[in-house]
Amino acid sequence: MKNEALRADQVRRTYQLERSLGKADTTDTYDQYEYLVGAVPSKLMLNFKNGAILTFDMEFMATDHETRDGATGPKTGTRESLVEADAFNSTGDVVRLALTPVSQTDSHPTPYFAYLTDFELSIDNSLSQNKAVGVLGAIESTEGLFTVDMSASVYFTKVSSIAAVRANDSASLDLTLAKANAGITIDLPLVT
Numbered sequence: 001m002k003n004e005a006l007r008a009d010q011v012r013r014t015y016q017l018e019r020s021l022g023k024a025d026t027t028d029t030y031d032q033y034e035y036l037v038g039a040v041p042s043k044l045m046l047n048f049k050n051g052a053i054l055t056f057d058m059e060f061m062a063t064d065h066e067t068r069d070g071a072t073g074p075k076t077g078t079r080e081s082l083v084e085a086d087a088f089n090s091t092g093d094v095v096r097l098a099l100t101p102v103s104q105t106d107s108h109p110t111p112y113f114a115y116l117t118d119f120e121l122s123i124d125n126s127l128s129q130n131k132a133v134g135v136l137g138a139i140e141s142t143e144g145l146f147t148v149d150m151s152a153s154v155y156f157t158k159v160s161s162i163a164a165v166r167a168n169d170s171a172s173l174d175l176t177l178a179k180a181n182a183g184i185t186i187d188l189p190l191v192t
Helices: 159-166
Strands: 015-022 032-049 055-061 064-068 094-101 113-124 128-130 140-142 147-156 171-179 182-191
Touching: 032 140, 094 113, 147 159, 147 182
Parallel strands: none
Antiparallel strands: 015 032, 032 055, 032 064, 032 113, 094 171, 113 147, 128 140, 171 182
């Protein structure tokens, strides 16, 4: 995924999230269900702690919710199967994590830090719901200021890195996780 400059190239999707609530009693044929409709991704949070499984949390904001009882059953549709895979961990699966100065002359600048102990990245669409008289829920969700926030505890190797942080210098962040011939790459080419 990436930010597209032209509106025509921007894709906005809504999702319908389903949650099974179990059977109300023994006479029900199906489980009860709750649906969040018109759901838009709101926030993605990555949390990397030393010696731990890496977590990715995603929040959605929906325009409405629906329920179905055990006599009615679930909505029709295709439900993708969850793929079982080993979790990424912070000791052996981080192939690269670098925060480097932005440079017009050096294609491989020295990273600001040698090691880090924890790392959090938050990507937020700053959604707000558009409400209307006579509508329960929302008629739409509007994106606000797109923000990316990061915090990290690191071991600096040079005092020039600390000076760059204090000067609010521009940097580039790239992260690659790999395991069992699969991986994830996050590249933020310009951050301050």
